[in-house]
Amino acid sequence: MARVLIVEDDRSLNEGLAYALKQELFEVITAYSGEEALELFRSHDIHLLLLDVNLPGQNGRVLCEEIRKMSSVPIIFLTAKDTDEDMIAGFQSGADDYIAKPFSMAVLSQRIKAVLRRGGAPGNTELFTYKDLTIHYDKMKVFKHQEELKLTTSEYKLLAMLAKNSKQVMTREIMLEKLWDMDGLFVDENTLSVNIRRLRAKIEDNPKHPVYIKTVFGIGYTWGD
Known part of the structure; x- marks a missing residue:
């Protein structure tokens, strides 16, 4: 809709x-x-x-x-x-x-x-904006306050996956399944936790009180509000 x-x-x-x-x-x-x-x-x-x-x-x-x-x-x-x-x-x-x-x-x-x-249909556009963060899916670039953030490939994939599923809670199991690839990225929960922590450090004003990537305790993560 x-x-x-x-x-x-x-x-x-x-x-x-x-x-x-x-x-x-x-x-x-x-x-x-x-x-x-x-x-x-x-x-x-x-x-x-x-x-x-x-x-x-x-x-x-x-x-x-x-x-x-x-x-x-x-x-x-x-x-x-x-x-x-x-x-x-x-x-x-x-x-x-x-x-x-x-x-x-x-x-x-x-x-x-x-x-x-x-x-294009809603949800499939090449541009995603939430608060002060903008993701250019076609260019695989992320901007905050109009300044480009330097993300690793694994950090970008994690961010894009959460943003594209912003209406639902993503369990850790689903995230591991969606983000695993032939290069061996995100093959265990520890790697996922590390990348969440690094990503928050780059996109959040206060990583201890995140507004973009929120933890759903005992389940996984969700995007924003």
């Missing part, structure tokens, strides 16, 4: 969009300002943004540029301004599509589905 972040300061419109998209079986998160949206984006796995251009404080184009520094998630602008100049400015800031108010929900729904198809 695709998760959509609606960023719209008009509470009535925001709530109406959320209700309509839930009927279309989208998962919906709502924000009413750019600052709130950025915080939610960093703490959730978002598949698409519906972004009002004229937000209080940080406007939509500035927010779009901020998000583009960390993610290629699809963004559709919602705006009452539909001149060529406005649309060009929106696309230059990183938008994938642009829809003028007022619009029909049927049209918006189809535009969302079209943009998601172009970007």
